[in-house]
Amino acid sequence: xxxxxxxxxxxxxxxxxxxxxxxxxxxxxxxxxxxxxxxxxxxxxxxxxxxxxxxxxxxxxxxxxxxxxxxxxxxxxxxxxxxxxxxxxxxxxxxxxxxxxxxxxxxxxxxxx
Amino acid sequence: xxxxxxxxxxxxxxxxxxxxxxxxxxxxxxxxxxxxxxxxxxxxxxxxxxxxxxxxxxxxxxxxxxxxxxxxxxxxxxxxxxxxxxxxxxxxxxxxxxxxxxxxxxxxxxxxxx
Numbered sequence: 001x002x003x004x005x006x007x008x009x010x011x012x013x014x015x016x017x018x019x020x021x022x023x024x025x026x027x028x029x030x031x032x033x034x035x036x037x038x039x040x041x042x043x044x045x046x047x048x049x050x051x052x053x054x055x056x057x058x059x060x061x062x063x064x065x066x067x068x069x070x071x072x073x074x075x076x077x078x079x080x081x082x083x084x085x086x087x088x089x090x091x092x093x094x095x096x097x098x099x100x101x102x103x104x105x106x107x108x109x110x111x112x113x
Numbered sequence: 114x115x116x117x118x119x120x121x122x123x124x125x126x127x128x129x130x131x132x133x134x135x136x137x138x139x140x141x142x143x144x145x146x147x148x149x150x151x152x153x154x155x156x157x158x159x160x161x162x163x164x165x166x167x168x169x170x171x172x173x174x175x176x177x178x179x180x181x182x183x184x185x186x187x188x189x190x191x192x193x194x195x196x197x198x199x200x201x202x203x204x205x206x207x208x209x210x211x212x213x214x215x216x217x218x219x220x221x222x223x224x225x226x227x
């Protein structure tokens with residue numbers, strides 16, 4: 001969607017390698033989120049950020065770390081990729097006030113072989 | 114987090130209205146009711162949200178029960194492009210800045226027949 005981009009769109013990586021996914025926004029929104037989506041589980045929150053250098057864990061944070069050094073970028077890192085982390089990853093942004101909804105990116109399809 | 118209950122699936126015919134129900138009996142006073150939808154192979158898309166009063170926008174209408182324990186998303190004339198999974202989510206904005214999270218359930222799969 002306009003204002004939020006994810007990169008890469010697709011990635012295949014080997015087990016044990018580190019992987020970083022990038023979420024970039026041009027909306028200057030305070031809140032940013034990383035979700036993963038798997039068949040049978042729906043969307044699950046991994047980590048989120050409520051400001052520069054302010055992050056917190058979601059419900060499925062094990063094996064993932066995040067960083068946000070500036071407002072526009074939120075990075076998700078898989079320290080040592082495993083096959084269980086094969087998934088579609090979505091980034092989302094939200095303004096501080098509840099006058100607008102979340103805006104989601106188009107997703108990154110990650111395959112760990 | 115307050116939870117929502119939605120039917121797993123619903124079916125509609127093209128150009129007919131669709132009423133998607135959502136129960137949220139444990140809703141708190143600071144919970145906004147959000148609706149999102151996810152088309153095949155796409156990220157979720159914001160549809161509408163509200164707190165107490167009914168809401169309308171170009172995509173849909175949201176009818177909220179007087180006791181706020183249930184709500185209904187109304188698509189006035191379904192099209193084939195409305196076939197998607199629809200999520201009803203409660204967003205608590207009463208706990209301060211770190212708690213602006215959306216928790217997704219399984220949603221309702223809407224099938225639209227031509």
